[in-house]
Amino acid sequence: EDQVTQSPEALRLQEGESSSLNCSYTVSGLRGLFWYRQDPGKGPEFLFTLYSAGEEKEKERLKATLTKKESFLHITAPKPEDSATYLCAVQGRGRGSNYKLTFGKGTLLTVNP
Amino acid sequence: KAGVTQTPRYLIKTRGQQVTLSCSPISGHRSVSWYQQTPGQGLQFLFEYFSETQRNKGNFPGRFSGRQFSNSRSEMNVSTLELGDSALYLCASTDRGNEQYFGPGTRLTVT
Numbered sequence: 001e002d003q004v005t006q007s008p009e010a011l012r013l014q015e016g017e018s019s020s021l022n023c024s025y026t027v028s029g030l031r032g033l034f035w036y037r038q039d040p041g042k043g044p045e046f047l048f049t050l051y052s053a054g055e056e057k058e059k060e061r062l063k064a065t066l067t068k069k070e071s072f073l074h075i076t077a078p079k080p081e082d083s084a085t086y087l088c089a090v091q092g093r094g095r096g097s098n099y100k101l102t103f104g105k106g107t108l109l110t111v112n113p
Numbered sequence: 114k115a116g117v118t119q120t121p122r123y124l125i126k127t128r129g130q131q132v133t134l135s136c137s138p139i140s141g142h143r144s145v146s147w148y149q150q151t152p153g154q155g156l157q158f159l160f161e162y163f164s165e166t167q168r169n170k171g172n173f174p175g176r177f178s179g180r181q182f183s184n185s186r187s188e189m190n191v192s193t194l195e196l197g198d199s200a201l202y203l204c205a206s207t208d209r210g211n212e213q214y215f216g217p218g219t220r221l222t223v224t
Contacts, residue, residue, distance in 0.1 A: 031211060032211040034211075034212070034213075036215075041220075042217055043117075043215035043216050043217045043218050044215045046212055046213070046214055049211060049212055091211055098169055099146070099161040099168045099169045100161055100171065101146075101156075101158065101213060102158070103155055103156040104155070
């Protein structure tokens with residue numbers, strides 16, 4: 001069974017204070033690892049897809065990296081508008097894993113001005 | 114392109130009733146997935162449909178069912194509602210790629 005664990009559960013930063021969020025996973029053949037951002041009362045917003053170890057993707061102040069066991073979401077010089085819950089999900093290749101995402105519980109990021 | 118739309122946005126039902134939620138995918142997307150989100154369990158996969166066929170189903174009781182129409186629109190139904198069914202129900206659509214794009218969700222409250 002695919003599993004995703006995110007840490008920390010909550011993170012409070014000062015504006016401009018860079019940090020990283022962790023996503024550890026076990027999956028029977030990784031088809032893709034996904035990062036989403038979710039604001040209160042809204043659906044998750046797609047950020048990145050990573051497919052293989054060593055891959056990196058960037059978008060504004062966010063950079064996602066992937067190894068064979070975990071992914072990191074690096075936030076550089078965050079701003080208050082980056083405050084949200086960040087969700088990590090995996091899609092596996094094994095039977096039962098097709099066509100579904102397995103999510104972690106998320107990291108609640110708060111950036112204070 | 115318009116995003117994924119879900120109706121209704123909010124719903125209050127009484128225990129024992131049934132409910133139907135609707136999802137319209139992004140134009141051209143043929144795969145629709147449903148997820149339940151609760152504070153305790155997070156996001157959990159319910160089922161996925163492609164071309165009117167269910168291709169995968171999560172570990173939920175048979176009270177939860179769904180279907181997809183020929184225009185890719187999807188509905189999910191929950192019968193005999195329980196208090197624990199109170200949650201945000203999210204629909205996501207995808208095209209040939211792996212990225213799933215989510216709608217705003219339907220907030221269901223069971224009293």
